Amino acid sequence: MTPEFLAAILEGFEQTLDHVLGRMDEGDLRGEVEALQAHIAGRRQEMEAMDDNATNSSPGVTHVS
Secondary structure: OOHHHHHHHHHHHHHHHHHHHHOOOOOHHHHHHHHHHHHHHHHHHHHHHHHHHHHHHOOOOOOOO
């Protein structure tokens, strides 16, 4: 699996958690879900950075955003 693929999966988790949070009341569980979402976002950003670094270090490969 590539870092780009893993980042896309994590982005899907984030969106699912956004949907769940929209339906939750305030409370301890909501705080835990928000913490999980922040953790997933951090990991996704790490995967995106790994993918960017791999792309930028490959000669002759152009990265288009």
